[in-house]
Amino acid sequence: MLLVIVEHDNGELVEAAKEALTFGRVLAEKMDDDLEAALIGSDDAGLVAAAGEFGADTVHTCTHDLLRDYGPDAHGAVIAQMIEELKPAAVLACGSDRGNEFMAQAAARLAVPFVANCVDVTPGESWSMTRVQWGGSLLEDLALDAEVPLLTCGLHAVAAEVGGAGDGDAESFDADLDDSVTITMVKDRVVLEAGVTLPTAPVVCGGGRGVGSADGFAPLEELAALLNGRVGCSRAVTNNGWRPHSDQVGQTGTRIAPEIYIASGISGAIQHWVGAMASKHILAINTDREANMVTKADWAVIGDLHEVIPAIIEEVKARRG
Amino acid sequence: MKILCCVKRVPAPGAKINITADGQDVDAAHLGFTTSPHEECAVEGAVQLIEEHGGEVTVMTLGTSDAEEQLRYAVSVGAHHAVLVDAGDNTWDPQRIAAALTAAIQDVESANGSDGTAEPFDLILFGNESADSGGFQVGIRVAHALGRPIVQGIKGIEIGDDAIIARREIDGGFEVYELPRPAVLGVKEGLNLPRYPTMKGRLASKKVEIGTVGASADAGGQARLRLHRPEEALSETVILGTGPEAAAAVVDVLDELGVL
Ligand SMILES: Cc1cc2nc3c(=O)[nH]c(=O)nc-3n(C[C@H](O)[C@H](O)[C@H](O)COP(=O)(O)OP(=O)(O)OC[C@H]3O[C@@H](n4cnc5c(N)ncnc54)[C@H](O)[C@@H]3O)c2cc1C
Ligand SMILES: Nc1ncnc2c1ncn2[C@@H]1O[C@H](COP(=O)(O)O)[C@@H](O)[C@H]1O
Numbered sequence A: 001m002l003l004v005i006v007e008h009d010n011g012e013l014v015e016a017a018k019e020a021l022t023f024g025r026v027l028a029e030k031m032d033d034d035l036e037a038a039l040i041g042s043d044d045a046g047l048v049a050a051a052g053e054f055g056a057d058t059v060h061t062c063t064h065d066l067l068r069d070y071g072p073d074a075h076g077a078v079i080a081q082m083i084e085e086l087k088p089a090a091v092l093a094c095g096s097d098r099g100n101e102f103m104a105q106a107a108a109r110l111a112v113p114f115v116a117n118c119v120d121v122t123p124g125e126s127w128s129m130t131r132v133q134w135g136g137s138l139l140e141d142l143a144l145d146a147e148v149p150l151l152t153c154g155l156h157a158v159a160a161e162v163g164g165a166g167d168g169d170a171e172s173f174d175a176d177l178d179d180s181v182t183i184t185m186v187k188d189r190v191v192l193e194a195g196v197t198l199p200t201a202p203v204v205c206g207g208g209r210g211v212g213s214a215d216g217f218a219p220l221e222e223l224a225a226l227l228n229g230r231v232g233c234s235r236a237v238t239n240n241g242w243r244p245h246s247d248q249v250g251q252t253g254t255r256i257a258p259e260i261y262i263a264s265g266i267s268g269a270i271q272h273w274v275g276a277m278a279s280k281h282i283l284a285i286n287t288d289r290e291a292n293m294v295t296k297a298d299w300a301v302i303g304d305l306h307e308v309i310p311a312i313i314e315e316v317k318a319r320r321g
Numbered sequence B: 001m002k003i004l005c006c007v008k009r010v011p012a013p014g015a016k017i018n019i020t021a022d023g024q025d026v027d028a029a030h031l032g033f034t035t036s037p038h039e040e041c042a043v044e045g046a047v048q049l050i051e052e053h054g055g056e057v058t059v060m061t062l063g064t065s066d067a068e069e070q071l072r073y074a075v076s077v078g079a080h081h082a083v084l085v086d087a088g089d090n091t092w093d094p095q096r097i098a099a100a101l102t103a104a105i106q107d108v109e110s111a112n113g114s115d116g117t118a119e120p121f122d123l124i125l126f127g128n129e130s131a132d133s134g135g136f137q138v139g140i141r142v143a144h145a146l147g148r149p150i151v152q153g154i155k156g157i158e159i160g161d162d163a164i165i166a167r168r169e170i171d172g173g174f175e176v177y178e179l180p181r182p183a184v185l186g187v188k189e190g191l192n193l194p195r196y197p198t199m200k201g202r203l204a205s206k207k208v209e210i211g212t213v214g215a216s217a218d219a220g221g222q223a224r225l226r227l228h229r230p231e232e233a234l235s236e237t238v239i240l241g242t243g244p245e246a247a248a249a250v251v252d253v254l255d256e257l258g259v260l
Helices: A015-031 A045-053 A072-086 A097-110 A179-184 A215-226 A235-239 A270-276 A292-296 A305-320 B037-053 B065-076 B094-112 B138-146 B199-207 B243-257
Strands: A002-006 A035-040 A058-062 A090-095 A115-122 A127-133 A138-144 A150-154 A169-172 A188-191 A203-207 A230-233 A260-264 A281-286 A299-302 B002-006 B009-012 B032-035 B056-063 B081-086 B123-127 B150-159 B164-170 B173-179 B183-187 B210-214 B222-228 B238-242
Touching: A002 A015, A002 A072, A002 A097, A015 A035, A015 A090, A015 A097, A015 A115, A015 A150, A035 A045, A035 A072, A045 A058, A045 A169, A058 A072, A072 A090, A072 A097, A072 A179, A072 B150, A090 A097, A090 A115, A097 A115, A097 A150, A097 B138, A097 B150, A115 A138, A127 A150, A179 B173, A203 A215, A215 A230, A215 A305, A260 A305, A260 B243, A270 A292, A281 A292, A281 A305, A281 B243, A299 B243, A305 B243, B002 B037, B002 B094, B002 B138, B009 B065, B032 B037, B032 B065, B037 B056, B037 B123, B037 B150, B037 B183, B056 B065, B056 B094, B065 B081, B065 B199, B065 B210, B081 B094, B094 B138, B094 B210, B123 B138, B138 B150, B138 B183, B150 B173, B164 B183, B238 B243
Parallel strands: A002 A035, A002 A090, A035 A058, A058 A169, A090 A150, A115 A150, A203 A230, A203 A260, A260 A281, A281 A299, A299 B238, B002 B056, B002 B123, B056 B081, B081 B210, B123 B183, B150 B183
Antiparallel strands: A115 A127, A127 A138, A138 B222, A188 B173, B009 B032, B150 B164, B164 B173
């Protein structure tokens, strides 16, 4: 059996969970084995059914007083116990922040390997896989020697798709937990912004070193506001203190996936590119025709962003009348 | 208060990353090296906490002796002590790195203690993931081996009366965790804006004595076969124009995409 750990929030499977099940269906087929799911902290019938729609045969639900909220230790302990008792042939989750965290927790408990962010997995006598390095700039092929492979698939390595012939039968799992797991449980939550956030914005207006100063971002702000978008930036910008890090796009920033990314004064270093490459379309504004961002973009304007962006703003306003 | 930061030396590539002919490593022949960005923020975070609460910061890296460069850099921005865990080469898997770092940390904690009792670091900081191999696990394995709590993805740290309060970013907000000391955190870039070295810092970094610990640990279960670059979709860039005259063509594109 391939056991897929599925994340949920507010009574729904999160996108990452659907991706893990979609990735898992293909893997289970290659393994010629069943696909089963594990639901930690809930036995909600709707969630069980949703996991079934994505191909899970049996859904192991685990509820417990000490699973009232997310905690890496609690999750890690439950997964480690499931591995010992259910004896899956392999365990998979999605490489979200939480997914990579709780799988590493389980692996540490069992002293077994854990391979994060796989994009391709070949099961067999000995397993091999291809995984992401450098935030997506490079791939690594590796051979795995493990009794039970513990893996995550890279976030957005596949697009979530309903499918498979899962029955979605619920089966409850009794976990043996003690208070110690609550040490790392979420104590509180703070909501900072509602509405369009950088990862979900349909338009992102990104600025790089070419913007020149914090004040230089005013036109990008105005354009973003006109298009119901958000401002993003490169690491050169955050390093200069012109924008907060929460605006940074890239390997060590946010991964964006807008309808269009308008990248101004950004050279397109590989660590920036990996955060922007999921954009459906890219328009680059740069003085340098040879800049990486320009050569990789769908469209480009060659010129000074301080002249081009105000002209775009005027044109947008003029067309809207 | 004593804080330890575990940092990794990584190449600093530009527009693209080249690979050596044997496919085993990044071709760093023409590249500079840096500290993984998350870990630069770990060092800055540790130095800020010490400035506020008093104490000392130690940095530790596992690698070749070249990694002294990154240890000295950390001292130049405010760390007090530096330890090299000498691994001889760079090809260690995450389980093996974690085991060797755990042993080295235990060594240092014993040396810091007295009467045969080790003195644990109040806080150990890791990066959320290393910039190059990105295994998302070394910090968690070390924390587990030391029997200390760890939370990943941290972008805010405060020292409370009896707890370490850590904030973790989620889309549109953050989660708050409270850990007793000694604790371990995996931090992300954005925790702070790292400072540049001062003249005084540079001098200190030249003088600091780097402690060296031997490294030995068994290989873990994963073995690299080769590195390669993902296939790139070749795109034919359409140049919409030069300068402000291109604005009309840009807005046509926005209109076509339905985002106007
Ligand atoms: C491990 C690691 C992780 C990293 N993570 C990230 C990350 O998450 N995100 C990130 O962005 N970077 C990241 N970096 C940094 C990255 O390598 C680059 O240094 C950075 O992206 C460069 O930013 P930039 O394009 O704004 O600046 P530059 O490379 O300096 O480019 C400036 C561009 O602006 C153009 N320009 C200048 N003036 C104008 C003008 N008036 N009008 C129009 N164009 C103009 C220039 O032609 C040039 O193309 C990381 C680096 C490392 C080593
Ligand atoms: N060779 C190393 N030396 C010191 N610290 C390391 C090393 N490798 C990894 N780490 C630490 O462990 C974190 C997680 O690494 P990884 O599991 O490779 O993603 C990094 O951000 C570092 O803080």
